[in-house]
Amino acid sequence: MPVKQKEPLIMHPRPSSIVAALYTLRDLDTDVVILHGPPGCSFKHARLLEEDGMRVVTTSLDETGFVFGGHDALVEVLEKVIKRFNPKRIGIVGTCASMIIGEELHEAVMDVQPDVPVIEVEVHAGYRDNTKGVIIALESALACGIISEVEFERQKSLLKEATMVEKRHGAASKEYLEPSRGDLKYKVAERLIELIKQGKKGINILNAKKETAFMFADINLAVAQVAQNLGNGPNIINMANLDVNLGLPKNRRNAHEVKDDLEKAGMEIHHIIGGLDEYPIAGNTASQIIGEKYADYDFAVITGVPHALPMDNLKNMELFSITNGPRQVVPLKEMGHKHVVVEIDLHPKTLGVNHIVESEFGATLREMVKDA
Amino acid sequence: MPKTIAIYGKGGIGKSSTASNVAAACADEGYRVTIIGCDPKSDSSITLLRGRRIPTIMDLMREGEDIKEDDIVFTGYKGVKCVEIGGPEPGIGCAGRGIIVAIALLRKISTAIEDTDLVIYDVPGDIVCGGFVAPVKKGLVKEAYVLTSGEYMPLYAANNICKGLSRLEMTLNGVICNSRGADNEEKIVSEFAKEIGSQLLAFIPKDVLVQTCEREGYSVIEKAPDSAIAGVYRKLAKAIMADKDAKIAVPLDDKRLRELTRI
Ligand SMILES: Nc1ncnc2c1ncn2[C@@H]1O[C@H](COP(=O)(O)OP(=O)(O)OP(=O)(O)O)[C@@H](O)[C@H]1O
Ligand code: SF4
Ligand SMILES: [Mg+2]
Secondary structure: OOOOOOOOOOOOOOOOHHHHHHHHHHHOOOOEEEEEOOOOOOHHHHHHHHHOOOEEEEOOOOHHHHHHOOHHHHHHHHHHHHHHHOOOOEEEEEOHHHHHOOOOHHHHHHHHOOOOOEEEEOOOOOOOOOHHHHHHHHHHHHHOOOOOHHHHHHHHHHHHHHHHHHHHHOOOOOOOOOOOOEOOHHHHHHHHHHHHHOOOOEEEEEEOOHHHHHHHHHHHHHHHHHHHHOOOHHHEEEEEOOOOOOOOHHHHHHHHHHHHHHHHOOOOOOEEOOOOOOHHHHHHHHHHHHHHHOOOOOEEEEEEOHHHOOOOOOOOOEEEEEEOOHHHHHHHHHHOOOEEEEOOOHHHHOOOOOOOOOOHHHHHHHHHHHHO | OOEEEEEEEOOOOOHHHHHHHHHHHHHHOOOOEEEEEOOOOOOOOHHHOOOOOOOOHHHHHHHOOOOOHHHHOEEOHHHOEEEEOOOOOOOOOOHHHHHHHHHHHHHHHOOOOOOOOEEEEEOOOOOOOHHHHHHHHOOOOOEEEEEEOOOHHHHHHHHHHHHHHHHOOOOEEEEEEEOOOOOOHHHHHHHHHHHOOOOEEEEEOOOHHHHHHHHHOOOHHHHOOOOHHHHHHHHHHHHHHOOOOOEOOOOOOHHHHHHHOOO
């Protein structure tokens, strides 16, 4: 009997729910996470997360573990983790391998009885939307009393929106998306500088997902600085999703750090459009403000998650968007974004930092104005 | 809190027919009963539904439909709620994972395993992988029973099951003898029960009625309520519903098992 697909197939590789759970545990200030599964599972991200100070270890299930179960290995690693790292908060994350064979993460926790909270995340990588990994992690954090019911509900509705954003114009919008490097940075910078020189009015929006703001904000800062240097600073309106009172602990801290850097560099943020985890909905707030106050502006620079901004009030502007997803170029062009720039490998550079990091596009803008 | 039980035993020894007859007998007593078929064969509830085969949770998942309670919980003899988990076709995919997923779904969309007096999980003879003990590991099964005849192989299987249960720190609530007509059968199984630290709850004689009723799609409780064997199932049902001591079973060594079957 054929197995029917509930939703159309998507062929290009997409973010994993296991990895999403790992990042969520980091945002919850977890010290050590045990990946219960094969040694190579989620290796790249496990390694990157160490830059942010979270340890990731693995139970290293092998063929024998798949066949005979991994309970003893998990108990052993949990005991070792407690001894070696003396963590205040531990996470245990499932993988496809351990979940298929029916491993019970909770059994190992019952055996070891650690005196610090353990967030158990029964997740595998087989979910269509990687946000499922975040939800499962948060459910478990809620059960441990680490987050409140209110925060949980808030996160859940944000994640639903995030999934919708990806379905509409993001990574889940098509059966296959061709990756692209986007438009040439100096060409795009040239056009942007030309508009600023002409005294055109522009909106400069940061709508970044969590820590990626550390680099995306550099681009918004460069735009503001370039306009200032060209004597047209007041023509630019700055908006950013940098509310310091919203989100999980790490997100709040990061919003603070980025905002501080921007203000110290002399950039005025005219409108705060949401928190760092509100990238799926902050665009709506931005759109509304634009409709009310800046509908006649000439251009907009949007960094981070540009595809989350509704097009209604941007239609008549020349759009410059900066993304870190090579697969986001095609959907953005189709939405009507004239210039799309990719900051390749942005995310890794925003881990383990607490200040703004220089971006290629920002550097290009600054350099070109210096030359002029 | 409902009583939640599973009957274990060697493949083909009579777990499903015992489960459905006990379900029917308890329903006669006025209990609300739910039976969950955890066997990919999905043959647990057929005799409670007059021979009707209901769609399994796995069938519907395969169809990719959004599954609602009405699609998977069916009402059989005297209100017994019947659910079949089903599974992939033999030799394909992973039936164990299917059970894990189906149990999670059932808990989410239905109250059939909470809002009731007795839940019987009918499991296949061979607990081949982790998925098949998901109901136990998830804490859904609180009482375990072992069904065996007095022959060596079924007893060997029963003894192994006791090992498995004690590894899971599950207590054993009783041993049931389903006779295959061996000599001294009641005595052998009763002795076995005693030695592992449990008790014999019932001796079910071999009776062709079980099979003839089954062929028509009925339990003996429904089709032959006045038969002697129906009386045996009623007695067993009472013993299961009664509160009793349960200890972690102490399995026997193989030598003792062989001796026992020679009585
Ligand atoms: N006491 C009995 N007298 C006569 N026949 C019986 C008796 N108990 C069970 N049977 C018959 O034995 C056969 C196997 O029984 P059943 O399917 O219940 O076994 P099972 O243990 O559930 O098997 P499996 O391990 O394959 O699930 C059936 O045809 C059933 O009618
Ligand atoms: S298949 Fe699943 S368990 Fe295996 S490496 Fe990939 S994500 Fe990890
Ligand atoms: Mg059976």
